[in-house]
Amino acid sequence: MLPTRLCIMRKLPSVLARTLTSGTSASPGLPDMSEGQSPIHVNNVRSKLRDIVGASTNWRDHVQAMQERKALHTLLAKRQEDLPPRRMKDSYLEVILPLGSQPEIREKYLNVHNSVRFGRILEDLDSLGVLICYTHTKQERQQRSPLSIVTALVDKINLCQKIIRPDCDIKFTGNVSWVGKTSMEVRMHMLQQHDGDYSPVLDATFVMVARDPENKRPAFVNPLIPESPEEEEIFKQGELNKLKRIEFSTASLLKMAPTAEERNIVHDMFLNTLDTRTVSFRSRKLPPNSVWMEDAKLKGLQICHPEERNIFNRIFGGFLMRKAFELGWATACSYGGSRPFIVSVDDIMFQKPVEVGSLLLLSGQVCYTEKNYIQIRVHSEVYNANTKEHHTTNIFHFTFISENEVPQVVPKTYGESMLYLDGKRHFTAVMKEI
Ligand SMILES: CCCCCCCCCCCCCCCCCC(=O)SCCNC(=O)CCNC(=O)[C@H](O)C(C)(C)COP(=O)(O)OP(=O)(O)OC[C@H]1O[C@@H](n2cnc3c(N)ncnc32)[C@H](O)[C@@H]1OP(=O)(O)O
Numbered sequence: 328m329l330p331t332r333l334c335i336m337r338k339l340p341s342v343l344a345r346t347l348t349s350g351t352s353a354s355p356g357l358p359d360m361s362e363g364q365s366p367i368h369v370n371n372v373r374s375k376l377r378d379i380v381g382a383s384t385n386w387r388d389h390v391q392a393m394q395e396r397k398a399l400h401t402l403l404a405k406r407q408e409d410l411p412p413r414r415m416k417d418s419y420l421e422v423i424l425p426l427g428s429q430p431e432i433r434e435k436y437l438n439v440h441n442s443v444r445f446g447r448i449l450e451d452l453d454s455l456g457v458l459i460c461y462t463h464t465k466q467e468r469q470q471r472s473p474l475s476i477v478t479a480l481v482d483k484i485n486l487c488q489k490i491i492r493p494d495c496d497i498k499f500t501g502n503v504s505w506v507g508k509t510s511m512e513v514r515m516h517m518l519q520q521h522d523g524d525y526s527p528v529l530d531a532t533f534v535m536v537a538r539d540p541e542n543k544r545p546a547f548v549n550p551l552i553p554e555s556p557e558e559e560e561i562f563k564q565g566e567l568n569k570l571k572r573i574e575f576s577t578a579s580l581l582k583m584a585p586t587a588e589e590r591n592i593v594h595d596m597f598l599n600t601l602d603t604r605t606v607s608f609r610s611r612k613l614p615p616n617s618v619w620m621e622d623a624k625l626k627g628l629q630i631c632h633p634e635e636r637n638i639f640n641r642i643f644g645g646f647l648m649r650k651a652f653e654l655g656w657a658t659a660c661s662y663g664g665s666r667p668f669i670v671s672v673d674d675i676m677f678q679k680p681v682e683v684g685s686l687l688l689l690s691g692q693v694c695y696t697e698k699n700y701i702q703i704r705v706h707s708e709v710y711n712a713n714t715k716e717h718h719t720t721n722i723f724h725f726t727f728i729s730e731n732e733v734p735q736v737v738p739k740t741y742g743e744s745m746l747y748l749d750g751k752r753h754f755t756a757v758m759k760e761i
């Protein structure tokens with residue numbers, strides 16, 4: 328039996344939990360939109376973004392549009408202190424996805440199980456995160472923003488509903504919660520209406536980075552001033568998140584040997600796969616109810632057409648997430664043999680932009696399993712057919728829960744063992760949060 332709620336509510340600060348369940352404003356201390364502006368329709372988020380940066384609506388005009396953006400260089404601040412500070416409520420936005428009240432928009436969001444496609448939600452979150460950052464950095468007298476704001480990281484998305492209904496209105500809320508010199512942390516919440524009340528579906532934390540008009544160098548963003556003890560706490564958490572990320576990446580298995588405890592896990596698994604009839608390191612035998620890691624993957628290819636570009640004429644981050652999520656879901660589905668449900672997304676790093684026209688190779692791998700849980704890693708890289716070079720652009724981590732208990736995934740090589748341990752680390756971090 329699956330838990331109906333995989334929720335993080337008990338871990339939320341009480342004030343946030345209160346606002347989330349109240350069905351009104353979702354960010355602590357921030358105004359209810361009903362006091363002032365009305366929520367933005369989801370379809371207007373992207374058009375607003377296009378207007379803010381002056382993006383071309385036709386691919387044939389994209390070079391000229393980029394050329395025009397070059398002139399905005401003069402509007403960039405030389406120092407962060409030259410920019411006026413902002414409050415959390417200055418960037419607070421609410422967006423409505425009216426799946427209930429406007430059934431005509433359901434089709435795009437619908438999956439075959441008659442629930443909402445999570446990949447579409449990832450796209451909406453990405454666009455909203457960027458719009459929130461443009462709201463934070465908005466200068467009254469500037470018609471166009473000189474900043475190119477890109478997604479650097481999806482720190483985490485934790486879900487508390489297993490199923491997102493396709494026939495009830497959805498509300499997204501969010502604001503900038505922490506600011507560095509050129510980077511901004513954005514916290515977003517998604518709620519769905521049931522019987523007149525909004526209840527929480529997920530919480531998301533993204534990090535966006537501001538770049539110059541040509542998206543070549545970092546650019547300063549407005550400082551953020553917390554206004555209450557609650558906001559101080561949120562800001563401090565943003566600072567802690569940054570430190571935690573540095574710590575996690577310093578201890579990466581690509582840089583450091585596994586811990587003693589992890590080495591024991593790997594060795595025990597190795598011993599468990601030795602064939603007891605032959606005294607040899609080479610003859611390996613799959614234990615019962617297990618699958619070799621090399622047999623637990625799926626691959627995909629995406630040609631990156633202009634249609635999938637973002638406002639900076641690179642491939643839209645939300646599209647990359649949707650594609651990676653769907654491959655991850657398919658990998659979990661074929662592995663577990665039943666419908667998997669997403670529990671958490673964490674630590675998606677956007678290492679390099681993906682150019683329009685790229686061949687994008689995606690590789691989904693089951694890297695860790697525990698009871699009904701399947702931890703998936705999707706690696707994406709672009710392949711340059713002329714130079715024959717491969718470059719990693721993203722690594723995605725997804726945690727799924729399956730309807731039934733799944734077989735144990737077993738590494739055979741040292742490289743696979745490191746993937747296994749990395750998956751276990753991600754899984755453990757996710758379980759601590761939910
Ligand atoms: C019909 C009409 C059509 C018209 C257009 C149609 C479009 C419609 C559809 C789309 C519409 C909506 C689009 C909205 C835009 C969405 C956004 C994207 O897609 S974006 C696409 C997807 N995204 C991409 O493509 C991005 C690809 N990645 C990159 O370009 C780079 O890795 C980078 C810029 C993110 C960082 O470059 P790097 O040289 O390493 O940077 P530096 O060392 O200089 O540090 C600068 C700051 O960044 C921080 N920081 C850095 N990394 C991280 C991290 N992992 N974690 C946290 N923080 C990080 C670092 O701490 C520092 O902060 P601070 O101390 O100053 O505060």
